[in-house]
Amino acid sequence: MVRFVSALAAVMCLTSVAHAQDSGDVGLGKSLAEANCSQCHNIAPGGAFKLFPPSFKAIAIYMDPDIIRMRILNPGHSVLMPEFHEYMMKANLDALVAYIRSLENS
Numbered sequence: 001m002v003r004f005v006s007a008l009a010a011v012m013c014l015t016s017v018a019h020a021q022d023s024g025d026v027g028l029g030k031s032l033a034e035a036n037c038s039q040c041h042n043i044a045p046g047g048a049f050k051l052f053p054p055s056f057k058a059i060a061i062y063m064d065p066d067i068i069r070m071r072i073l074n075p076g077h078s079v080l081m082p083e084f085h086e087y088m089m090k091a092n093l094d095a096l097v098a099y100i101r102s103l104e105n106s
């Protein structure tokens, strides 16, 4: 039940923030990425363009922010990437997306 409620909350967040992708805190997103994503992804500015797993700079270039959000919450086909919706709050998600987007021209 708790699992279901948090999944539902995540879906509601997704809908309500669909057009607020630039509102996240880039600094917070960077520390969240260092703590949760850097063991697999290259999260640094200017990261090399590769696909498995993609650097955050690469993701910033080829992926729409709404899709980035969706993939963080629900990696879908990826067996390697953990699901983060259990604890990912809206502010954290906004921050992560803002950090990834800040790398686009790095």
Ligand code: HEC
Residues within 6 Å of the ligand: 032, 033, 036, 037, 038, 039, 040, 041, 051, 052, 053, 054, 059, 067, 068, 069, 071, 072, 077, 078, 079, 080, 081, 082, 084, 096
């Ligand atoms: C255990 C390793 C691992 C961790 C930890 C991880 N990822 Fe991933 N991630 C992957 C792999 C591998 C892929 C590409 C494979 C795929 O798309 O199926 C991926 C794909 C993605 C994609 C989609 C890119 C695409 O082209 O489909 C996004 C966005 C993403 N990760 C963001 C994050 C964020 C944000 C975090 C931290 C909160 C994170 N990942 C943590 C392994 C990881």
